[in-house]
Amino acid sequence: MKQIIFGMGNEAITEGALAAGARFYAGYPITPSSEIAELSSIRLPRLGGMYVQMEDEIGSIAAIIGASVAGVKSYTATSGPGFSLMQENLGVAVMGEIPCVIINVQRSGPSTGLATKPAQGDVMQAQWGTHGDHGIIALSPSSVQECYDLTVRAFNLAERYRTPVILLADEIVGHMREGYQIRELLPHDIIDRKKPTCPPRDYQPYDFSGEEDEIAPLAPYGSEYITRINGSGHDESGDACGRPDNAAKFNSHYLNKFRINQKDIIETKSFDLDDAEYAIITFGCSVRSSKAALKLARQKGIKAGLLQLVTIWPFPKEQVREVCSRVKGVVVPEMNLGQILGEVSKTNPGQIPIVGVNRVDGQMITPYEILARLEEVAK
Amino acid sequence: MNYMDYLKTQKFPLFWCGGCGNGAVLGAIVRSFAALDYTLENTVVVTGIGCWGKADDYLTTNSFHGTHGRALAFATGIKLANPKLRVIALMGDGDGVTIGGNHFIHAARRNVDVTAILVNNFNYGMTGGQYSGTTPENSLTSTSRYGHIEAGFDICKLAEAAGAPFVARTATDNPPAMEKLISEGLDKKGFSFIEVIAPCPTHFGRNNGMRQAAELMQWVKDKSVSVAKAKTMSPEELHDKLIMGKLVDVDGEDYGSKYLRVIASASSGNEE
Numbered sequence: 331m332k333q334i335i336f337g338m339g340n341e342a343i344t345e346g347a348l349a350a351g352a353r354f355y356a357g358y359p360i361t362p363s364s365e366i367a368e369l370s371s372i373r374l375p376r377l378g379g380m381y382v383q384m385e386d387e388i389g390s391i392a393a394i395i396g397a398s399v400a401g402v403k404s405y406t407a408t409s410g411p412g413f414s415l416m417q418e419n420l421g422v423a424v425m426g427e428i429p430c431v432i433i434n435v436q437r438s439g440p441s442t443g444l445a446t447k448p449a450q451g452d453v454m455q456a457q458w459g460t461h462g463d464h465g466i467i468a469l470s471p472s473s474v475q476e477c478y479d480l481t482v483r484a485f486n487l488a489e490r491y492r493t494p495v496i497l498l499a500d501e502i503v504g505h506m507r508e509g510y511q512i513r514e515l516l517p518h519d520i521i522d523r524k525k526p527t528c529p530p531r532d533y534q535p536y537d538f539s540g541e542e543d544e545i546a547p548l549a550p551y552g553s554e555y556i557t558r559i560n561g562s563g564h565d566e567s568g569d570a571c572g573r574p575d576n577a578a579k580f581n582s583h584y585l586n587k588f589r590i591n592q593k594d595i596i597e598t599k600s601f602d603l604d605d606a607e608y609a610i611i612t613f614g615c616s617v618r619s620s621k622a623a624l625k626l627a628r629q630k631g632i633k634a635g636l637l638q639l640v641t642i643w644p645f646p647k648e649q650v651r652e653v654c655s656r657v658k659g660v661v662v663p664e665m666n667l668g669q670i671l672g673e674v675s676k677t678n679p680g681q682i683p684i685v686g687v688n689r690v691d692g693q694m695i696t697p698y699e700i701l702a703r704l705e706e707v708a709k
Numbered sequence: 710m711n712y713m714d715y716l717k718t719q720k721f722p723l724f725w726c727g728g729c730g731n732g733a734v735l736g737a738i739v740r741s742f743a744a745l746d747y748t749l750e751n752t753v754v755v756t757g758i759g760c761w762g763k764a765d766d767y768l769t770t771n772s773f774h775g776t777h778g779r780a781l782a783f784a785t786g787i788k789l790a791n792p793k794l795r796v797i798a799l800m801g802d803g804d805g806v807t808i809g810g811n812h813f814i815h816a817a818r819r820n821v822d823v824t825a826i827l828v829n830n831f832n833y834g835m836t837g838g839q840y841s842g843t844t845p846e847n848s849l850t851s852t853s854r855y856g857h858i859e860a861g862f863d864i865c866k867l868a869e870a871a872g873a874p875f876v877a878r879t880a881t882d883n884p885p886a887m888e889k890l891i892s893e894g895l896d897k898k899g900f901s902f903i904e905v906i907a908p909c910p911t912h913f914g915r916n917n918g919m920r921q922a923a924e925l926m927q928w929v930k931d932k933s934v935s936v937a938k939a940k941t942m943s944p945e946e947l948h949d950k951l952i953m954g955k956l957v958d959v960d961g962e963d964y965g966s967k968y969l970r971v972i973a974s975a976s977s978g979n980e981e
């Protein structure tokens with residue numbers, strides 16, 4: 331049975347979380363994400379889950395990490411200032427390898443910025459906001475339907491790869507209303523973390539040897555296994571360990587596990603790229619103006635196509651490189667000053683023109699601005 | 710279980726300095742675990758960062774070693790997600806009530822059913838003896854060489870004001886009293902807070918003319934008054950004193966139990 335609903339992106343995100351099996355939310359309200367907190371506080375207890383409003387975002391992410399190790403799929407939602415406060419413990423989820431989902435409904439920054447205005451300025455922060463080398467997964471929805479679908483996917487990826495996953499939404503998709511479908515999820519559409527099967531005395535929560543995907547099983551607290559979680563340098567058992575070879579092994583693992591599984595993690599969508607001579611590469615709310623610009627360009631005889639980055643991190647290098655290798659120019663619209671542009675340019679140093687369309691005034695990029703850039707590049 | 714079963718003896722010798730109070734507190738905790746029949750599988754020890762924060766290295770229970778000051782926030786999520794677990798947070802004074810002060814007051818106010826055991830050695834041991842939020846005024850630390858000009862927290866008063874239903878202060882010089890209060894705190898439903906005054910001879914002691922742990926213990930003894938005695942003293946007389954013993958023991962429904970009513974209301978459609 332499929333149910334079509336007319337609703338807001340933030341509602342679809344909440345529905346997606348519940349459908350994915352999340353039953354614990356800890357957060358601190360902030361515009362433009364607060365509807366997720368409010369709806370979660372109503373919906374979770376009906377499902378036997380729990381909502382708790384913490385004293386700040388540092389505590390919020392800490393609580394969802396704790397709840398996840400206790401065996402409950404957990405999430406939080408925030409925006410700019412709150413996402414900044416979460417960076418410290420985001421590192422705990424990275425190093426402790428704890429599945430959890432952090433929804434960042436981006437707003438204009440830096441600092442308190444323009445609290446009610448959209449932006450896409452947290453792309454680099456999502457990857458590099460917490461210190462040290464590591465990989466991360468970030469997904470970016472461009473529609474209300476994608477808010478639902480990608481939230482489900484965020485939980486699945488978090489569980490499968492024992493990692494925090496960031497849903498990098500923005501004020502436009504979060505507050506926009508359009509029709510979306512609460513897709514019926516079959517048991518195989520929902521992924522749960524690997525559980526250990528070894529005898530309890532042999533269990534080591536960070537031993538990924540023998541796991542093809544480099545992901546160690548995670549036993550919840552309270553099971554027959556002893557689970558030792560550590561955000562400090564640790565060995566396979568979770569015990570503190572400062573040996574250089576051990577540090578080298580695990581610090582590389584926090585990146586490697588995404589590299590070796592990137593085929594499954596990376597998702598992009600292509601529109602009109604088959605015969606394209608020029609490409610728009612973009613993500614999130616900017617996909618919407620880009621689709622309109624694509625139509626306008628085609629009407630004007632410019633053979634344009636569009637690559638939507640659904641997965642932002644790990645960056646879809648191969649997909650971007652492939653598109654760049656067969657077009658004559660690329661336009662990258664984004665509501666920041668060129669964060670994705672830099673990543674796109676790295677894949678194609680100096681070979682074709684790669685230019686941005688950037689706005690940081692809290693206003694959405696218009697299709698005409700993108701069209702104008704396409705026309706310049708196509709001249 | 711025997712108290713030794715909770716200790717990872719293969720990790721001995723302890724990382725802590727000779728004369729450090731941490732070992733005695735760890736001993737009191739594992740003896741309390743044994744007395745209360747805690748199982749390894751059902752117990753989660755959450756630690757902060759600092760010398761005392763390394764306590765989980767020596768324990769065989771489940772553990773969570775997170776970030777400086779955040780132990781109670783992690784513990785909140787763990788306990789609320791699985792109320793059957795016994796959750797204990799171990800924090801230093803820098804950890805628990807300086808960088809982590811906000812989590813501390815809100816965990817107490819929220820009355821989450823966890824036991825917080827805070828070792829107060831009046832300074833940041835791990836990072837070299839700088840002053841913390843509990844360092845007494847006029848003391849010398851590695852960042853108050855001219856005498857500390859801030860007043861230190863009375864953290865038991867703070868816990869009480871925030872609503873903690875169980876608050877106790879004890880010290881490492883009296884192991885039976887320490888163990889008794891830790892056991893009571895562990896057994897108490899709701900947020901229980903035990904402050905343990907402990908010597909850091911390496912930094913706080915050395916900086917303040919008390920190189921030997923025994924001198925520090927004497928300094929603590931001289932400042933200590935029992936709860937009963939304190940009742941007979943004026944606020945002026947109590948200034949700078951440490952009131953030892955059980956300070957608060959009241960009943961109050963914990964957050965997890967109250968939330969069951971939220972679930973019941975939500976399921977019967979009472980709200981929206």
Ligand SMILES: Cc1ncc(C[n+]2csc(CCOP(=O)(O)OP(=O)(O)O)c2C)c(N)n1
Nearest residue numbers: 758759760761777801802803804833834835
């Ligand atoms: C966010 C952050 N700031 C600073 C530090 C450095 N640091 C580690 S332990 C510590 C103080 C420890 O003091 P306390 O909590 O009193 O514990 P003790 O070492 O005395 O047992 C500090 C400042 C840190 N780890 N994280």
Ligand code: SF4
Nearest residue numbers: 725726729760834909
């Ligand atoms: S520095 Fe102080 S607190 Fe740390 S182990 Fe040594 S004596 Fe104990």
